[in-house]
Amino acid sequence: MTSDEISRECVIEADGVRRSYAGGFEAVAGASFTVARGELFALLGTNGAGKTSTVEMLEGLARPDGGSVRVLGHDPYGDRAAVRPRIGVMLQEGGFPSELTAAETIRMWAGCTSGARPTGEALDLVGLGHRAGVRVKQLSGGERRRLDLALALLGRPEVLFLDEPTTGLDAEGRRDTWELVRLLKEDGVTVLLTTHYLEEAEALADRLAIMHRGRIVASGTTAEVTAARPARIRFELPAGIPAARLPLELRAAADGPRIEIRTHRLQGSLTELLRWAAESNISLIGLDARSASLEEAFLDIAKSASQTEPEHRTEEVAVS
Template sequence: MSTRTSPGPHIEVRGLHRSYGSGADAFEAVRGVDLVVEPGTVVALLGTNGAGKTSALEVVEGLAPPSSGEVRVLGLDPVADRAEVRRRTGVLLQTSGFPADLTVAETLRMWAATMTAPRPVADALADLDLAGRADVRVRALSGGELRRLDLACTLLGEPEVVLLDEPTTGLDPESRRRVWELVAGLRDRGCSVLLTTHHLEEAEELADRVAIMHAGRIVREGTPAELGADRPATIRFEGAAAGLPDLAGLPAVARVGTDHGTTTLESRDLQATLTALLTAAADRDVRLPGLEARSASLESVFLAIASGEEPAAAPTPEPARPTGGAAR
């Protein structure tokens, strides 16, 4: 892929509101969102169903105007300057609408015909592991293959900005890993990527920064490590703690609970707690079936917000803007 330089943030969202309907029947889906995506970075937008992430993404894509606030993509208005913005962006929607009677290769050639300087179709097929399916009609593709065709079309124009709405939905683990490699490659070439996903592992693997939406607002933002820094680690094992000392008295234990036959310890220092637990079990010849120890994760942060356990925190200050070019 070629590379060009585009100064400043690739995506800037300031005070974005988006409402549906009017008057007493109006529903505000996005309620004052601020978000910046720099060149050469991947930002994951997370949220429970109905949090407003797709509504916000559609405004960035230029599919709808904001009710209020400002959105800039490559310094341009994605609605007023749609022709220029669309030429330089790649958009992957949750669903596609390809003609069922075309083959995979014909679909890509049709898509390429709408672009100024597309990549070779053969390269796009190879990148998404579709070369062996080039002559297969779209109607005969599996869900995962159709999703890969979606992504091949998204990247065909060598975009500077890539917007991915649930990019790995329906993919098997091998195909999902391949998509992750492609997204990492886009970042390395200076592209900016804004994606929504329900796979928290995906966000932890790919994202430089994560923004979590809840009830129309971004309530937490930062790197995956920053978001998990104030959450406890967890230790789980099957069964009760029979034969062990009081687990609440082990070093750094914040909470002990038992649910459906599984004992869970929350720890402020995973190594200290786990060492003490294993020592106590060995001294008393107690087995800990299904023992599992996990550092604080993005999942724990997300679930705490979704359940209302953790209140919205103040937004993390924006990082210093990196330098670098953008692909296309």
């Protein structure tokens, strides 16, 4: 997504938002970000970072203690009637009546939803059409997550909040959900996603933000967030070739013949390495070169933030 596209209408805005709990626990400590129409924005963070508390304020389920939030130009808490029919919400736990079937659950929810999709369409959308007559208590954990998603999509939302949408899904179910989310985005739906699966954020997000202790500590595209972290080159040297033979600029700590080079100039370092190997008639075994992953950047950012930020929590409370 280009900078011009990002600058178009913002449909989600958080400006210095704060939320505290009893005992002085500040779950969200001044977070600010925006999400443009048609964009998928991923909110990442470790357990207790403040993601769910932030999303609950955007969904209108809680009022901020400070700062402001706007969704589709409205205060989602104070002007809930204007916002709620235009958004879809997939919570971490749906809390369905266990004795109802999947179809009955959809029909019950449709009674409270403006312009609801037909029951069969909603179930087919998430791959549950063949399970329409099965009671919720007999659905697998992954199937219940799909039912959660069907309910979030029931009213054809303009803005979709997905809180850990693929937890409990197998690999196939996760990929199917990714494809559905991509199709929704192509139709212009704005998506705010929280996830612990960093590959999910890499695969889907136009932009992302990383939260730590209630604050946004990094944000941007995946490329922008990972750019400051070094790339790596890994390979093994043939027996009898010591790491000391490498060009001085490329020498790195080695475990026997195993070499890992960290570099901020991946193309230049790789070119130099391959030139040296060709000139020395040396085969580099298992050569693998890649930019820093989002996972590496995430762990590095979280570690750095823990070392530099002051502790702002006064008690241990499980909030995510």
